Amino acid sequence: MPSLNTYIRSILVRFSYGTRPNPARDWTVLLIISALALTTIASWNLWVFDTIVNGGTLGNVSTSTQPVFSQASISTIRDLFDTRSAEALKYTDGSYRFSDPSR
Secondary structure, three states: OOOHHHHHHHHHHHOOOOOOOOHHHHHHHHHHHHHHHHHHHHHHHHHHHHHHHOOOOOOOOOOOOOOOOOHHHHHHHHHHHHHHHHHHHHHHHOOOOOOOOOO
């Protein structure tokens, strides 16, 4: 039974340069891998674009969501802004007078 070391050595010898380097083989492998990666990325992006354009979604669609804010907190904030607006109106219509202490 061959040992694991022998098996690994045979794989490394198969992918080694040998006695002479072969840059044409290396560039060919590099260009093929790059072309495959580019094709895969472009295909994925086209599929995602087509899915979104046709009204699809990516991932799971939630059927119901809980409201982020409760209606009570929204009405409290609205009352606060109404109170501030009423106070600002008192300054503009003359109910409040601003006295300048520098005069």
